[in-house]
Amino acid sequence: xxxxxxxxxxxxxxGASHGLCNLLQxxxxxxxxxxxxxxxxxxxLASSPVIYVRVKGAAKPEDVLIKAAEKAREANAAFSKELKxxxxx
Numbered sequence: 795x796x797x798x799x800x801x802x803x804x805x806x807x808x809g810a811s812h813g814l815c816n817l818l819q820x821x822x823x824x825x826x827x828x829x830x831x832x833x834x835x836x837x838x839l840a841s842s843p844v845i846y847v848r849v850k851g852a853a854k855p856e857d858v859l860i861k862a863a864e865k866a867r868e869a870n871a872a873f874s875k876e877l878k879x880x881x882x883x
Contacts, residue, residue, distance in 0.1 A: 796844065803855035804846045807833075815843045817869070821862035827853040 797804035807815065815833040822831035830848040847855045 802848045806842050808842045810843050817866045821865045
């Protein structure tokens with residue numbers, strides 16, 4: 795964890811890809827409690843993106859991040875199910 799406050803969280807996601815970070819950012823931004831969300835890859839040779847989220851109101855940023863990760867997992871499972879169905883056809 796790089797930074798944590800009542801309404802901000804900044805973490806290093808070791809080994810995460812652009813694809814995962816982009817999906818997570820999208821799911822974070824769909825949450826009305828989120829004021830700002832994004833990620834950065836400080837160096838192209840380093841595989842440790844930095845994920846940042848700032849929330850509004852009484853929401854806890856770590857709870858919002860966990861919820862976004864769950865939604866990303868659900869989207870991945872739904873995609874996988876549809877892909878398998880399409881490949882069988």
